[in-house]
Amino acid sequence: MLSLNLEILMEFIVYFQNLTIMNVDLTYYKEGLIRSDRIILGQAITLIESDLVEDRRLADELIENILPKTGSSIRVGVTGAPGAGKSTFIEVFGKYITSLGKKVAVLTIDPSSQKTRGSILGDKTRMEELSRDSLAFIRPTAAGSAAGGVSGSTREAILLCEVAGYEVIIVETVGVGQSQVGVRGMVDFFLLLMLAGAGDELQGIKKGIMEMVDGMAITKADGDNVAKANHARADYQNALHLFQTSESGWVPRVITTSAVAKTGIKETWDMIESFLRHSANNGFFERQRNQQQLSWFYSALDSTIRDKIIRQSKDALASIEKRILSHQISPARAAQHILENLTF
Amino acid sequence: MLSLNLEILMEFIVYFQNLTIMNVDLTYYKEGLIRSDRIILGQAITLIESDLVEDRRLADELIENILPKTGSSIRVGVTGAPGAGKSTFIEVFGKYITSLGKKVAVLTIDPSSQKTRGSILGDKTRMEELSRDSLAFIRPTAAGSAAGGVSGSTREAILLCEVAGYEVIIVETVGVGQSQVGVRGMVDFFLLLMLAGAGDELQGIKKGIMEMVDGMAITKADGDNVAKANHARADYQNALHLFQTSESGWVPRVITTSAVAKTGIKETWDMIESFLRHSANNGFFERQRNQQQLSWFYSALDSTIRDKIIRQSKDALASIEKRILSHQISPARAAQHILENLTF
Numbered sequence: 001m002l003s004l005n006l007e008i009l010m011e012f013i014v015y016f017q018n019l020t021i022m023n024v025d026l027t028y029y030k031e032g033l034i035r036s037d038r039i040i041l042g043q044a045i046t047l048i049e050s051d052l053v054e055d056r057r058l059a060d061e062l063i064e065n066i067l068p069k070t071g072s073s074i075r076v077g078v079t080g081a082p083g084a085g086k087s088t089f090i091e092v093f094g095k096y097i098t099s100l101g102k103k104v105a106v107l108t109i110d111p112s113s114q115k116t117r118g119s120i121l122g123d124k125t126r127m128e129e130l131s132r133d134s135l136a137f138i139r140p141t142a143a144g145s146a147a148g149g150v151s152g153s154t155r156e157a158i159l160l161c162e163v164a165g166y167e168v169i170i171v172e173t174v175g176v177g178q179s180q181v182g183v184r185g186m187v188d189f190f191l192l193l194m195l196a197g198a199g200d201e202l203q204g205i206k207k208g209i210m211e212m213v214d215g216m217a218i219t220k221a222d223g224d225n226v227a228k229a230n231h232a233r234a235d236y237q238n239a240l241h242l243f244q245t246s247e248s249g250w251v252p253r254v255i256t257t258s259a260v261a262k263t264g265i266k267e268t269w270d271m272i273e274s275f276l277r278h279s280a281n282n283g284f285f286e287r288q289r290n291q292q293q294l295s296w297f298y299s300a301l302d303s304t305i306r307d308k309i310i311r312q313s314k315d316a317l318a319s320i321e322k323r324i325l326s327h328q329i330s331p332a333r334a335a336q337h338i339l340e341n342l343t344f
Numbered sequence: 345m346l347s348l349n350l351e352i353l354m355e356f357i358v359y360f361q362n363l364t365i366m367n368v369d370l371t372y373y374k375e376g377l378i379r380s381d382r383i384i385l386g387q388a389i390t391l392i393e394s395d396l397v398e399d400r401r402l403a404d405e406l407i408e409n410i411l412p413k414t415g416s417s418i419r420v421g422v423t424g425a426p427g428a429g430k431s432t433f434i435e436v437f438g439k440y441i442t443s444l445g446k447k448v449a450v451l452t453i454d455p456s457s458q459k460t461r462g463s464i465l466g467d468k469t470r471m472e473e474l475s476r477d478s479l480a481f482i483r484p485t486a487a488g489s490a491a492g493g494v495s496g497s498t499r500e501a502i503l504l505c506e507v508a509g510y511e512v513i514i515v516e517t518v519g520v521g522q523s524q525v526g527v528r529g530m531v532d533f534f535l536l537l538m539l540a541g542a543g544d545e546l547q548g549i550k551k552g553i554m555e556m557v558d559g560m561a562i563t564k565a566d567g568d569n570v571a572k573a574n575h576a577r578a579d580y581q582n583a584l585h586l587f588q589t590s591e592s593g594w595v596p597r598v599i600t601t602s603a604v605a606k607t608g609i610k611e612t613w614d615m616i617e618s619f620l621r622h623s624a625n626n627g628f629f630e631r632q633r634n635q636q637q638l639s640w641f642y643s644a645l646d647s648t649i650r651d652k653i654i655r656q657s658k659d660a661l662a663s664i665e666k667r668i669l670s671h672q673i674s675p676a677r678a679a680q681h682i683l684e685n686l687t688f
Contacts, residue, residue, distance in 0.1 A: 071671070297679060321641070330408050331637060
């Protein structure tokens with residue numbers, strides 16, 4: 001009897017310990033975010049990127065807890081091919097935003113590495129001046145994670161930055177298919193950077209990306225490049241007219257910019273602001289935000305299921321693939337078979 | 345006691361009745377297919393397109409039963425914008441194939457209607473001459489079905505035609521995104537039809553489709569159109585060179601054709617045959633077939649899960665969407681919640 005009681009007592013102690021740790025942690029993160037503590041913001045992003053089950057549980061708790069305080073920032077996606085001058089542009093553009101007294105966060109997605117924690121320093125040196133700005137926060141985020149599909153953790157990082165008071169959040173991604181689509185689905189305004197004079201202007205741009213952008217900035221439009229940049233600007237503006245008007249009713253604009261001469265930077269910001277006015281007026285802003293929340297949900301559904309199947313049925317999958325290829329079982333039946341043995 | 349025994353007896357009778365019907369039906373379909381009975385082939389396609397649970401069960405049984413006898417045909421996908429002359433081309437092309445003594449089946453996919461049974465007559469009149477050919481079989485199939493994802497039923501219809509002895513199977517689809525991708529995933533050779541002189545040649549072609557094709561046929565290359573068609577041929581051949589060599593190592597060819605002058609028809613068939621030799625030699629043919637079987641399986645997994653979720657959690661989905669939009673639950677958590685309540 002005594003030993004049983006002791007066991008029960010021990011269980012209670014562990015239970016309350018866990019409860020306490022959880023609450024301390026949740027409070028730690030939540031209060032840190034609310035008082036805009038940059039170190040805790042960084043730690044919170046590390047937490048949501050973690051694959052550990054306990055971390056994930058706490059991360060879910062945290063996100064759910066802060067949800068009512070999110071959504072107030074302007075979310076801007078910036079994409080472009082490697083060499084288009086994304087870092088240089090974002091540094092100058094970010095400095096312009098902080099010069100307006102606004103807090104800016106830059107989240108960079110590196111689709112080539114699933115975990116990018118190691119490259120934080122690398123990124124800080126890329127945007128040296130901006131990273132020293134007390135109104136700015138720069139952080140690479142992992143491309144894939146447990147937080148719901150491709151770029152789930154970036155979506156959550158946006159929310160964390162919002163609670164920490166960042167008013168403009170720039171999500172940067174390189175010009176590679178999947179991550180661009182992901183970023184397009186989490187920002188209000190999607191900006192494409194193009195380097196003028198890099199060979200045939202329209203060569204190499206994926207039409208699919210042109211259809212997703214709200215604006216374009218031609219970079220390095222200075223010195224000998226000015227004429228080329230203006231030419232490119234006209235070309236792209238024409239190309240953009242070929243696409244049907246988007247659901248937003250907004251016609252994408254093309255701007256020439258120079259990080260060196262600091263031209264086109266204010267204009268880019270003005271373009272974003274007029275897009276926001278336009279889309280707030282016709283209701284598109286809210287509609288897009290709602291749509292993005294729901295597609296996050298559905299992509300989280302997909303990726304959770306995929307994870308479960310791969311984890312629970314790895315061996316079964318391998319053997320059923322063999323049976324499919326040797327015509328022993330039909331693909332449709334094989335699918336039913338795998339699902340019958342799945343538990344959530 | 346008596347009443348209970350009667351009930352048990354009744355259950356047994358129903359059970360054996362079902363068993364008998366099932367076996368008779370399976371044999372009926374299977375033997376009908378093997379002796380190449382066109383009426384039974386048509387009935388079998390109707391069966392695999394059915395949404396009824398019992399039909400689906402029998403369809404699965406049938407497919408599994410015939411699997412070892414499938415795979416021996418040449419599967420050709422034909423796509424093109426509305427007005428490119430697909431029916432006219434397929435009729436002449438199909439007649440050429442039957443003139444070689446080969447049996448040809450034409451499966452047309454109408455992505456605009458999920459169920460197309462009603463339009464069988466419409467399709468027969470479109471290819472009047474071919475439909476009277478005893479070596480030809482023409483049939484529209486439904487775009488989506490229970491048989492595993494988009495175009496699952498077309499995949500199964502191909503198998504049924506193969507068991508019925510059809511040596512060439514043409515799958516026709518209009519030039520609309522999703523169904524083209526679907527067809528590309530179920531055929532050995534993918535042919536794009538283009539009408540010459542319909543405005544700017546390269547205007548309006550989706551680059552993504554150019555990347556998928558193994559060959560192109562410029563249609564209506566007769567009379568005044570010949571010069572335009574030759575010009576278009578050169579343009580497209582150049583455009584195709586822009587894309588990287590496909591995994592097959594095959595360089596897509598462009599041929600000018602005329603259904604009226606009967607030109608380019610033999611050449612199209614010769615092109616397909618040399619593709620087949622090429623891809624058999626380097627192992628691509630088998631690799632692609634295997635890959636297609638596996639992606640059918642994975643898309644069946646996806647669609648089965650989607651069906652389950654929508655059926656079992658329709659109300660839960662609606663209410664959880666509301667909670668997501670009002671920031672009461674995070675999308676990632678919402679996904680977990682839905683899955684916890686799912687059974688397979």
